[in-house]
Amino acid sequence: SAVISQKPSRDICQRGTSLTIQCQVDSQVTMMFWYRQQPGQSLTLIATANQGSEATYESGFVIDKFPISRPNLTFSTLTVSNMSPEDSSIYLCSVELQADGEQYFGPGTRLTVT
């Protein structure tokens, strides 16, 4: 497996502000993803973070709202912009490891928007 860290682990933010979440992996990865998980719900893919190029967004998610960067193979950021209470959720970074081709999740960031 790998050590995947996310910062911050949780935050409470005001409506209209933005929050940037960081994800760092200690191993070589082939792919990085960002998910959202509402309480009691499944995992919803926001986007695939591509190294050095624009992320690939899933239906219902747009770059202006969720800008993503991936400057190198092991680091990515997700920004939640112009937040509203509906953005309150857990945001999870996930990676596919080069070593075994399996997918692992970071510890998540619990976001509350007031």
Added chain:
Amino acid sequence: GENVEQHPSTLSVQEGDSAVIKCTYSDSASNYFPWYKQELGKRPQLIIDIRSNVGEKKDQRIAVTLNKTAKHFSLHITETQPEDSAVYFCAASEAGGSYIPTFGRGTSLIVHP
């Protein structure tokens, strides 16, 4: 795109009983089927996976079976213990392709002592 259905949404068993969770998928190109366990307040953890070149895989008390013809796969937990209580997610993807897994809605397993 891929569609994954997971049943049941809730499963309650007595300690020592077996538990079975079933998933179906729609895309015949899918060839990689992982299972994740998510305890309350924690991240999903990969517990077992199966690839389309095998029909069954076991790891101690857990096993996964795959029927590619019928496009369904199942998680089997034997001799359940209270610490098995969690939400379990199945997923399907095409490994080596775009490898973007589609997750089921999850099954909340409750093991009563």
